Amino acid sequence: MKGFSRSDKELVEVDFNLLKTNFYEAWRKKRNISEDQIERILEKTGLARRSESKKLLPTRAAVLLFAEFPNDLLETKCSVRVFQIEGNLETITKETLNWIGTPKNINGPIAKQITDAHEHVLGLLKSGMRVPSGFKTTYSIPERAVKEAITNAVIHRDYYTKRDIEIRIFEDRIEIESPGLFPFNITPSNIGVERSHQYRNDLLVKHLREFPDPPNLDQNEGVRAMRQTMYTANLYPPIFWTYPNLQDAVRVILLNEKAPSEWDKVSGYLMKNKYIVNSEARKILYTENTVKVSKFFHRWVKQGLLTKIIPRTGAKRNVRYRLPATDEKMLFTQDKSK
Structure with a gap:
């Protein structure tokens, strides 16, 4: 299955000049790498290599890390879409979906995408959701759980699959759905307990660690933190859905509902x-x-x-x-x- 091969290491036809951005400079300076041609630096750090035709090309990871608009440069989709939905089900009435407002598209290099998604979703949760009765839904889901779920979705998704990450905010829950199945030995029952044999996007994760103020990139630690913060808030633990409930995706469900004592x-x-x-x-x-x-x-x-x-x-x-x-x-x- 393609999702278990290294999509982040795949070579892509993107001009190196499009990668010489502020994000690239922040990464280079954090690693104390002396100025040089970007092609040479990326080749030395494994973010570029020669193709079978001997042409030096950047990897998909390099584009995701440094390009200002990776979604426009790559054949695959790599954005985050955020939907706010009235009620507890997504329905169609008179050919109209029960969305509140227009879905938000969050693009950009991975580090910025994660930060922007955190800020946007937490902002929506903080402001609450006005329901038809006139009351406003308030959310008790811990900030840490939301951040970890979004971060995991962005860095562990399958970048071969031509679908965006989708975050849906309902009255009673948040759903974060990312393309691709769990990698290697991970299942809904052992995630956060068993350590994955390898990362799906290990090149991407390795270099994302080298940015100033990187997000938490350890999936096991992130899932444990989600469970612990939900437990502390007296909420139900995170729910993980994947195949056979979903064909080629992982969905994390954070319920905005107090767990029984x-x-x-x-x-x-x-x-x-x-x-x-x-x-x-x-x-x-x-x-x-x-x-x-x-x-x-x-x-x-x-x-x-x-x-x-x-x-x-x-x-x-x-x-x-x-x-x-x-x-x-x-x-x-x-x-x-x-």
């Missing part, structure tokens, strides 16, 4: 099951911390939310919990009022 999850389980033990609670709370779950149980028993059932043997590992019966709740209420 630990008690909501445990009580929901007990509505369907008579008893719960520590190991079962750890599974539904996504934690391996036995002591932490025991403290939850102790507090809920003390509050009268749960009844603790100790086996005759007294073995702690066999302790079970259930929702209290009606008479138990009454007794607890009476005790508290004394």
Whole structure:
């Protein structure tokens, strides 16, 4: 599959003079590279090489890093498009999409594109969305989660695919969709846990690190930061969609919705099951911390939310919990009022 080959290393027919920009100068000075012909510098740093016909050409990575308008110079698409959508679904009414305003196209070299996309999307989230009822939707999605999702989309997308990155802002969520499947060994279930065997765009990432104030380029660290900041904000964790839900793309979904509390999850389980033990609670709370779950149980028993059932043997590992019966709740209420 083409998306797993090195699209950023592919040679492109672009004039080197179009790459001699302020972005190129910032990169060269940051690396303390002495002034020289741009062709020679890019060849020495792996951003240019000779074709089979011995012609020196820049790589796609060089154009993405330095050209002012890479989207106009390359055959592929490499912009970010931002849509603001009324409601929670994209619909068509009388041949009109329920977009709010005109979609924003964000172009430019990669470093600028990432910064501009961050600023534009965060600006929309900060201002909120006016809904038909007259109320304004406010967003609780952490800034760090939004930035990491956008950065990952730009640097890890498949640059062979002729599609732009699309960011959709709904009332209840943000979706960031980037062309290409997950690279190598990465799946929706192990992203942020397993480290990718290699970057899809390793040449691009390597040189983007050399810019002044580069964005965070470590996918694993970025995904972990997204999960942690969403958890801290008491929101659902990021959702990752790809094949077979999507044919040739990865979509990150950040829900603007409070996640159920630990008690909501445990009580929901007990509505369907008579008893719960520590190991079962750890599974539904996504934690391996036995002591932490025991403290939850102790507090809920003390509050009268749960009844603790100790086996005759007294073995702690066999302790079970259930929702209290009606008479138990009454007794607890009476005790508290004394």
